[in-house]
Amino acid sequence: MTDVQRVDFIAVPTRDRDRSARFYGETLGLERNPNSTDTWIEFETGNVTLALVTPADFGMDFAPLPFGSIVLRVPDVEATKERLGEVGVEFQGETWDSGVCNGASFFDPDGNGLAIHRRYAPYLDGATP
Amino acid sequence: MAEIGVERVDYIRVPVTDIDAANHFYGELLGLRRNPNSPADDWVEYETGNVTLAVMTPHTHDYEFSALPPSTIALRVADVAAAKAKLEEAGLEVADMWDSGACNGAGVSDPSGNRILLHRRYAQYPDGTTP
Numbered sequence: 654m655t656d657v658q659r660v661d662f663i664a665v666p667t668r669d670r671d672r673s674a675r676f677y678g679e680t681l682g683l684e685r686n687p688n689s690t691d692t693w694i695e696f697e698t699g700n701v702t703l704a705l706v707t708p709a710d711f712g713m714d715f716a717p718l719p720f721g722s723i724v725l726r727v728p729d730v731e732a733t734k735e736r737l738g739e740v741g742v743e744f745q746g747e748t749w750d751s752g753v754c755n756g757a758s759f760f761d762p763d764g765n766g767l768a769i770h771r772r773y774a775p776y777l778d779g780a781t782p
Numbered sequence: 783m784a785e786i787g788v789e790r791v792d793y794i795r796v797p798v799t800d801i802d803a804a805n806h807f808y809g810e811l812l813g814l815r816r817n818p819n820s821p822a823d824d825w826v827e828y829e830t831g832n833v834t835l836a837v838m839t840p841h842t843h844d845y846e847f848s849a850l851p852p853s854t855i856a857l858r859v860a861d862v863a864a865a866k867a868k869l870e871e872a873g874l875e876v877a878d879m880w881d882s883g884a885c886n887g888a889g890v891s892d893p894s895g896n897r898i899l900l901h902r903r904y905a906q907y908p909d910g911t912t913p
Contacts, residue, residue: 655811655812655813655857655859655865655868655869656813656860656865657814657830657831657857657858657859658831658858658859658860659830659832659833659857659858660794660830660832660833660855660857660858661856661857661858661901661913662856662901663791663794663833663854663855663856664851664853664854664855664856681786681788682786682787682788687908688908698788698790699788699789699791700791700832701790701791701833704856706853708852713852715851716851717851718850718854719795719797719849719850720795721795722794722795722850722854723791723794723795724792724793724794724795724836725788725791725792726788726789726790727787727788728789729787733786733787736786737786766795769786770792777818777819778818782792
């Protein structure tokens, strides 16, 4: 068994760091971590860091995050979908309702799979998000 | 903080082809706590301390599996070399440990080929804090 303490970051692969920085910082409005450098840019989501990574810098081929990899909690999925739609973000399919949560899937400019999400049902212990 | 009001990351989806093998890897070998709210046998959630990993099978959710790109998920461990040694004892292949000048890392694949990074920053951040 390994002593995992937390997730330090989720790597978000990009082919264009500046374009990604605008998307995560301006379109999604995430806070840029002040410890970022010119070549390693991090954004904070509240609980976990997203790090923009250019695979070519590490001699690797670019491959995007698959469908729905990073699932962002928002207050209201429909309202957020509308706002992002106004600034040109295209959603894939309709808003889903799993019976416990709503969500909608979209892609960043590199084709990384993201989603907005809100659980509306209580958890088994009665707590709600 | 956000224009669209992002509050946090609810989960990171980890696509796998074999849920039993994945449960063994994430639950037993990595020792992550299984979230009791996990809704189904083909969608099992594990807690890492700050964010949920939703381990799930795309083939039972109507789409095709593709693995996460290398080192998407950087798991903070106390000591990368020690974690590597433990996983190797359990029969896993772990890549050579690298040193970026600020952190150590070593990659290991889950049974479906998702490349996980064992990670520890040892250098201070510019603001003087350490992980």
